Amino acid sequence: MPQHHYETFEKNGHIRTHVTVVQGEAISLCRCWRSDNFPLCDGSHKKVDDGKGPAVIHVDCEKHFLDQDEG
Numbered sequence: 001m002p003q004h005h006y007e008t009f010e011k012n013g014h015i016r017t018h019v020t021v022v023q024g025e026a027i028s029l030c031r032c033w034r035s036d037n038f039p040l041c042d043g044s045h046k047k048v049d050d051g052k053g054p055a056v057i058h059v060d061c062e063k064h065f066l067d068q069d070e071g
C-alpha cells in the first residue's frame with residue numbers, strides 16, 4: 001500500500017509539486033509527460049516508443065521532500 005502523497009501548488013508564479021514518501025518506499029516519477037496521474041508514472045510511457053521511462057526514487061532515509069521545478 002503506497003504511503004506517499006503529493007500536493008501541487010503555485011509558488012512565485014511556478015506550479016510546484018511536493019511529494020512526501022516514507023522510508024523504504026519507492027515511487028516512479030513520470031518523465032514522459034503522458035501520465036494521467038502526473039507527477040507519478042501511470043505506465044502510459046509504455047504506449048509510445050520514445051525511450052522515456054520513469055525516474056524511480058528509492059527512499060532509504062526517514063523522509064524526503066522532492067520539489068519539482070526548482071529554479
Ligand code: FES
Nearest residue numbers: 030031032041045
Ligand atoms: S507515464 Fe510517464 S514515465 Fe511513465
